[in-house]
Amino acid sequence: KIKSGLAQMLKGGVIMDVVTPEQAIIAEKAGACAVMALERIPADMRKSGQVCRMSDPKMIKDIMAAVSIPVMAKVRIGHFVEAQVLEALEVDYIDESEVLTPADWQNHIKKNEFKVPFVCGAKDLGEALRRINEGAAMIRTKGEAGTGDVSEAVKHITKIRGEIAEYKGTLKTEEQLAEKAKELRVPVELLKETLEQGKLPVVNFAAGGVATPADAALLMQLGCEGVFVGSGIFKSSHPEKLARAIVEATTHYSDAKKLLEVSSDLGEMMGGVCVESIKQTDKRLAEIGW
Ligand code: PLP
Numbered sequence: 001k002i003k004s005g006l007a008q009m010l011k012g013g014v015i016m017d018v019v020t021p022e023q024a025i026i027a028e029k030a031g032a033c034a035v036m037a038l039e040r041i042p043a044d045m046r047k048s049g050q051v052c053r054m055s056d057p058k059m060i061k062d063i064m065a066a067v068s069i070p071v072m073a074k075v076r077i078g079h080f081v082e083a084q085v086l087e088a089l090e091v092d093y094i095d096e097s098e099v100l101t102p103a104d105w106q107n108h109i110k111k112n113e114f115k116v117p118f119v120c121g122a123k124d125l126g127e128a129l130r131r132i133n134e135g136a137a138m139i140r141t142k143g144e145a146g147t148g149d150v151s152e153a154v155k156h157i158t159k160i161r162g163e164i165a166e167y168k169g170t171l172k173t174e175e176q177l178a179e180k181a182k183e184l185r186v187p188v189e190l191l192k193e194t195l196e197q198g199k200l201p202v203v204n205f206a207a208g209g210v211a212t213p214a215d216a217a218l219l220m221q222l223g224c225e226g227v228f229v230g231s232g233i234f235k236s237s238h239p240e241k242l243a244r245a246i247v248e249a250t251t252h253y254s255d256a257k258k259l260l261e262v263s264s265d266l267g268e269m270m271g272g273v274c275v276e277s278i279k280q281t282d283k284r285l286a287e288i289g290w
Pocket residue numbers: 077097098102104105106107126127130287288289290
């Protein structure tokens with residue numbers, strides 16, 4: 001409860017990937033609500049083909065020293081020792097992330113056993129609720145990190161919202177609820193709570209492929225409560241201006257005049273790679289371990 005309360009404070013905000021203290025300062029000045037400290041952004045990890053692990057705590061520490069906003073850092077799926085290390089470092093949030101190479105293809109980290117809040121990725125309601133049941137204080141769509149293609153993030157939030165709306169309308173009896181909970185492998189109480197609230201019981205951000213102010217506003221209009229921007233900002237020609245524009249667009253997500261203003265004259269966006277062109281689905285990060 002305390003942990004999901006902490007995550008509520010990020011609501012409506014933008015969380016930016018940064019690889020240096022200088023980038024973290026730019027993100028903070030642009031109005032980011034938090035930064036994600038990484039050695040390499042997903043667009044570069046995607047190219048590397050190497051094992052991607054937790055970043056060097058020294059570089060995370062340097063970023064923590066440079067800014068006053070919360071700092072997040074990533075651990076591999078199932079790598080509870082990387083999480084112990086980052087908790088000892090006192091990062092503000094841990095992202096158990098499919099962008100890194102999974103350490104365990106069966107089990108995610110038992111996040112309830114930690115004091116630090118976790119964020120996890122999800123593509124559908126079952127995945128989101130399993131992560132929440134393990135103790136995640138925040139969910140983000142998986143999207144397709146590093147591509148600059150927003151379509152997978154759109155697909156995932158639409159799926160999650162759609163399943164909640166559908167089950168709310170169709171699951172009427174205790175038996176039907178129990179059956180669905182069993183199918184999703186989550187406690188029936190958690191499913192009930194979600195359907196009663198008509199939304200996930202934790203903060204639900206968008207992530208994966210967000211590159212422009214309009215992308216951020218699109219996901220907000222689709223029901224996300226904030227956005228992560230990874231490769232988009234510092235792969236563009238004017239990171240400072242774009243960072244500020246994405247923050248503005250996320251705040252004023254349904255104000256078309258404002259979106260027009262902040263979308264104009266931003267220079268070159270990240271090149272990107274369209275998801276359809278990644279023919280082998282096993283190269284898609286969102287499909288890892290599925
Ligand atoms: N996502 C990733 C990246 C995984 O590695 C795994 C499984 O190991 C899963 C999702 C599947 O988790 P679940 O079946 O609980 O949704």
